[in-house]
Amino acid sequence: MIKLCVGYGLNMIPVREAIYHVAKVDCKTIVWWKHALIVSAMATLSLIGGLFIPRVNTALGLVGGFSGGFISYIFPALMYMYAGNWTLRSVGWFRYLTTYVLLICGVVGVVFGTTSTIYAEFTA
Structure with missing residues (x-):
């Protein structure tokens, strides 16, 4: 306790x-x-x-979906973008493209993780 x-x-x-x-x-x-x-x-x-929220699995699924996606994908991409001097010319096309791919994958992961947790709550 x-x-x-x-x-x-x-x-x-x-x-x-x-x-x-x-x-x-x-x-x-x-x-x-x-x-x-x-x-x-x-x-x-x-x-x-x-x-x-009677089951802990729901709360942990929501927290995991949000925090896992943000900490692993979205925040690193945004920190790299907002660290300064973020232009295609200064970072190159490969880093520019992969940073946006990382950001988009993070958003998709957060959306699908949250959606799957909510869907599992209503179908259980």
Whole structure:
């Protein structure tokens, strides 16, 4: 039980920081009640997800489909593209083409992974 509680907290910290970053809020200067409201909303959404997703396979399939595709294919391609000086002339046609192929394969993988998990949930 302790591992579960600690694991939940450790996973929610980066999610909270990502929400603050997207909202352009400094996590060190946010008012306490706003922080408590955001964290409570995250915990409530986690509870609702746990109640309405009865099997762990569904949750793990969705997380695996999203994170596996993004970490393995989409993020490396985007990081290479946005690292600077990304033109066909500067990187050459082979790297230009293979980076876009990597990006497209990642998007297709995320879509098919998510679709297959949702399809398996409704057909089971």
